[in-house]
Amino acid sequence: MSIPVETSARKITIEPVTRVEGHGKVTILLDDDGKVQQARLHIVEFRGFERFIQGRPFWEVPVIVQRLCGICPVSHHLAAAKAMDIIVGVDELSPTADKMRRLMHYGQMFQSHALHFFHLCSPDLLFGFGSDPKQRNVLGVAAAHPDLAVQGVNMRRFGQEIILATAGKKIHGTGAIPGGVNKNLTIEERDKFLAEIPQMKEWALSAVAIAKNYTVENLSTVADFGTFPSNYMSLVRDDGAMDLYHGKLRAIDHNGDKLIDGAPYSGYLDHIAEEVRNWSYMKFPFMKNMGTEDGWYRVGPLARMNVVDFIDTPLAEVARQEFVALGAGAPVHVTMGYHWARMIELLHSLEEMERLLNDPDLQGDELVRTGERRSEAVGVIEAPRGTLIHHYEVDDNDMVTMANLIVSTTHNNEGMNRSVAKVANDYLSGVEITEGLLNHIEVAIRAYDPCLSCATHAMGRMPLEVELVGADGKQLDRKVKD
Amino acid sequence: MxxxxxxxxxxxxxxxxxxxxxxxxxxxxxxxxxxxxxxxxxxxxxxxxxxxxxxxxxxxxxxxxxxxxxxxxxxxHPQVEMWRKQLIEMLFVEGNHFCPFCEKSGGCELQALGYRHGLTATQHPHLFPRREIDATHPDIMVDHNRCVLCGRCVRASRDVDGKRVFQFVERGPEKRVAVNSDAKLSRTDVDLTDKAVGVCPVGAILPKRQGYVAPVGAREFDHTPIGTSVEGGNGSLEV
Amino acid sequence: MKGKVLLLGIGNPSRKDDGLGPALAARFEADCPEGVDVDANYQLSLEDACTLSEYEKVVILDASAKGDGAFTFEEVEPDPAKEFSTHLILPPSILSIAREFFQAEGLLYVLGMRGYDFESFEEGLTEVAAANLEESEAYLRGWLTEA
Incomplete structure (x- = not known):
């Protein structure tokens, strides 16, 4: 079967099954004048998962959904658990349950951001993405900062151990259950973690410094790279503070004016709709009050820096202020700013963990609350990559009858396409995909840290493939990152 | 004498x-x-x-x-051990036993037998039968995917509870546990406190809404293999 | 004391043939030669670089979406090139990190078992993939006796 695709320039045909051969595929469409008309990033999105949970009892869902992703199972675990709290009629968790879950979440955030920074983005930031890609790799990092990877691995391990202590396992944990948690934190566990906090803080601060210095020193090239003005969305606490675990929906436009504010996320469907485009399996969410043309937005670390009024931990707040100064009163639209923002969140997560570990509520023993059963619920969390929405309906027999998940990467769909188009527009000359262009496209996508693990990752699937398609629909060039 | x-x-x-x-x-x-x-x-x-x-x-x-x-x-005895291993394995492949997300994990006798006998993977192909869940009762759920046809519920309901709620129907590969009502579990007089509900060795008959309450590490077989209570607590299990 | 050889299964068992790696790892866990450790995860991760440094030989057991035979078995050469996503770290890159940062001296191999269905959200291997699993296991057991 094939689907005809209309474009303003011509009609081309894409075979659905071959649309995505690897992990990511980029199609750059040229117009009659040979200029970039559009870029399309195809990412394998999970499909069929909703069916997997339909007909299962609701209390299984927080455990089952972790099979979506080996990279951030905790985010799915918690988003589902938050929805199931509402299903069991619990609007407010016990302090112990709330704080254990938060600790789990910040552990997850910390390990995820540490991985991204040290493995993927530090070479770009230390050497500049314009430099020779042969230098701009882990060997270069080893030469310049021999301790960096060891720090990265250790920070990741710290986050993983927090997850282990709160969820019971690194993947397939069971810590969050409908209405609460199944364990608290022992004094021994707490003290072991507290002893490591100073070292982790030092490393987190130095990671922020690397990201900041790079961005500031190279602002002339970085500022415009894959950059465009956009709307932003995230959860925020009632007082406007960053809160990665819980809050209300806020969205701002490219000037920073609020489009949505103080909106309970249970009503997300009043604010957000998803557009289907026939060339992509991944949908394109947009704000209803703005329409499909102007209503798209970005989520994740950059969005959160722009959307929140402040960060409620001291070191990260100082870092945030330095970051937002870049926007001179308006939101920071710099796509490469995702990296710096991500490190500020790394530091914030560490500060939050320190605060939580010092809170005696973690040793409390009111773990679970109960209430009046409800039939429909939405759970939303700020996952490492952005807003994660889980929505369920449960029948009178306790079985899940409907599941709708909007993952962070889906919110960023339009943003990623625009970044790729911008980069292609700026760096494409002629009809050839040069090594440099391929690299630049990769750098742009990497800034968003898209989710791919919902897909599979067998060998032989191309990590990234870029094709150039002319106005007549013919492929002009194709490059595969090998 | x-x-x-x-x-x-x-x-x-x-x-x-x-x-x-x-x-x-x-x-x-x-x-x-x-x-x-x-x-x-x-x-x-x-x-x-x-x-x-x-x-x-x-x-x-x-x-x-x-x-x-x-x-x-x-x-x-090696021969006996081999028979047991094969029997346990067949029980695994005949049903749909997804330990990683099953709420009975860590407290399941089938899983614990598998661990005790060093069975972490199956040699035979899984049959992946299509089986139903009976969730009609307000307090009790029957997930036939996990039923091993041990008949504990059948005997307990008949001999202890005096109700005959559960019984075997069909034969051979079609054999399954059914309830004494054509409208599923909700129309039977089964009760949460029935012996039949408590004796299920696997996650087939479960009290509803109580899953995962025991954290990993505090479940029945997390630290000692099944049989330890008989052997006097000398066993230990690598986790 | 750790063994000399680590078998590391990679893949998601909920996605049909993507579970080939963990399936083979489980086979070896059930019946494991002396001096061999077995582990499995959804995907390769940064800290595997650290793990690599603790073994003389590590074999990554993975599914492969390409190839004519039942499986391929190759030694991995380090390559520092990095990927564009945290969701994908390739063996050559892990080996580079292990050598550069964790003083790893051991060898890394990849056993790629041909799979066919990676899209369905279901447990269980396709019939052909299950046959490939058998062949791969036989080969790997032979290799381990010589290794």
Whole structure:
């Protein structure tokens, strides 16, 4: 079967099954004048998962959904658990349950951001993405900062151990259950973690410094790279503070004016709709009050820096202020700013963990609350990559009858396409995909840290493939990152 | 004449009394014979055959076979061990047992038997049968995907609860546990406190809304293998 | 004391043939030669670089979406090139990190078992992939006796 695709320039045909051969595929469409008309990033999105949970009892869902992703199972675990709290009629968790879950979440955030920074983005930031890609790799990092990877691995391990202590396992944990948690934190566990906090803080601060210095020193090239003005969305606490675990929906436009504010996320469907485009399996969410043309937005670390009024931990707040100064009163639209923002969140997560570990509520023993059963619920969390929405309906027999998940990467769909188009527009000359262009496209996508693990990752699937398609629909060039 | 006599299990002489099965005599002497359909409070059934031993040179189910004076029993024996392993494996492939997200994980007797016998992967292909979940009852759920047809619920409901809620229907590969109502569990007089609900060794009959309450590390078989309580707590399990 | 050889299964068992790696790892866990450790995860991760440094030989057991035979078995050469996503770290890159940062001296191999269905959200291997698993296991057991 094939689907005809209309474009303003011509009609081309894409075979659905071959649309995505690897992990990511980029199609750059040229117009009659040979200029970039559009870029399309195809990412394998999970499909069929909703069916997997339909007909299962609701209390299984927080455990089952972790099979979506080996990279951030905790985010799915918690988003589902938050929805199931509402299903069991619990609007407010016990302090112990709330704080254990938060600790789990910040552990997850910390390990995820540490991985991204040290493995993927530090070479770009230390050497500049314009430099020779042969230098701009882990060997270069080893030469310049021999301790960096060891720090990265250790920070990741710290986050993983927090997850282990709160969820019971690194993947397939069971810590969050409908209405609460199944364990608290022992004094021994707490003290072991507290002893490591100073070292982790030092490393987190130095990671922020690397990201900041790079961005500031190279602002002339970085500022415009894959950059465009956009709307932003995230959860925020009632007082406007960053809160990665819980809050209300806020969205701002490219000037920073609020489009949505103080909106309970249970009503997300009043604010957000998803557009289907026939060339992509991944949908394109947009704000209803703005329409499909102007209503798209970005989520994740950059969005959160722009959307929140402040960060409620001291070191990260100082870092945030330095970051937002870049926007001179308006939101920071710099796509490469995702990296710096991500490190500020790394530091914030560490500060939050320190605060939580010092809170005696973690040793409390009111773990679970109960209430009046409800039939429909939405759970939303700020996952490492952005807003994660889980929505369920449960029948009178306790079985899940409907599941709708909007993952962070889906919110960023339009943003990623625009970044790729911008980069292609700026760096494409002629009809050839040069090594440099391929690299630049990769750098742009990497800034968003898209989710791919919902897909599979067998060998032989191309990590990234870029094709150039002319106005007549013919492929002009194709490059595969090998 | 005395009712007490000696039998020998794996080279060890133990005392048995008239009327005891091999399994009971061994258990009283601190020897664990793996079992699944057997339950101390229910009439022995001998259907799962996991408790098979070699007694006086012949294989038999130790939960039904009476102990006899001077009986020679092989329990820890390579042949017996192989039979058990194969039986456990067949139970795994015949149903849909997804341990990673099953709420019975860590407290499941089938899973624990698998661990005790070093079974972490199956050699036979999974059948992935399509089976249903009966969630009609407000407090109890039956997930037929995980049923191993041990018949504990059938016996408990009939003999202890006096209700006959659960019974076997069909034969051979079609055999399954059904309830005595054409409108599923909700129309039966089963109750959460019934023996039939509590004796399920796997995650097939479950009290609703109580899953995952025990954290990883605090579940029945997280630290010691199944049978440890019989053997006197000397076993240990690498987790 | 750790063994000399680590078998590391990679893949998601909920996605049909993507579970080939963990399936083979489980086979070896059930019946494991002396001196061999076995582990499995959804995907390769940064800290595997650290793990690599603790073994003389590490074999990554993975599914492969390409190839004519039942499986391929190759030694991995380090390559520091990095990927564009945290969701994908390739063996050559892990080996580079292990050598550069964790003083790893051991060798890394990849056993790629041909799979066919990676899209369905279901447990269980396709029939052909299950046959490939058998062949791969036989080969790997032979290799381990010589290794």
């Amino acid at each position: 005395t009712d007490s006599f000696t039998i020998n299990v794996d080279g060890r002489d133990i005392q048995a009394t008239k009327g005891q099965t091999i399994l009971e005599a061994a258990e009283a002497a601190g020897i664990y014979i793996p079992r699944l359909c057997h339950h101390p409070e229910l009439k022995p059934h001998g259907s799962c055959r996991i408790c098979t031993v070699i007694a006086n040179g012949r294989s038999c189910t130790s939960c039904t076979q009476p102990a006899e004076p001077d009986m020679e029993v092989q329990n820890n």
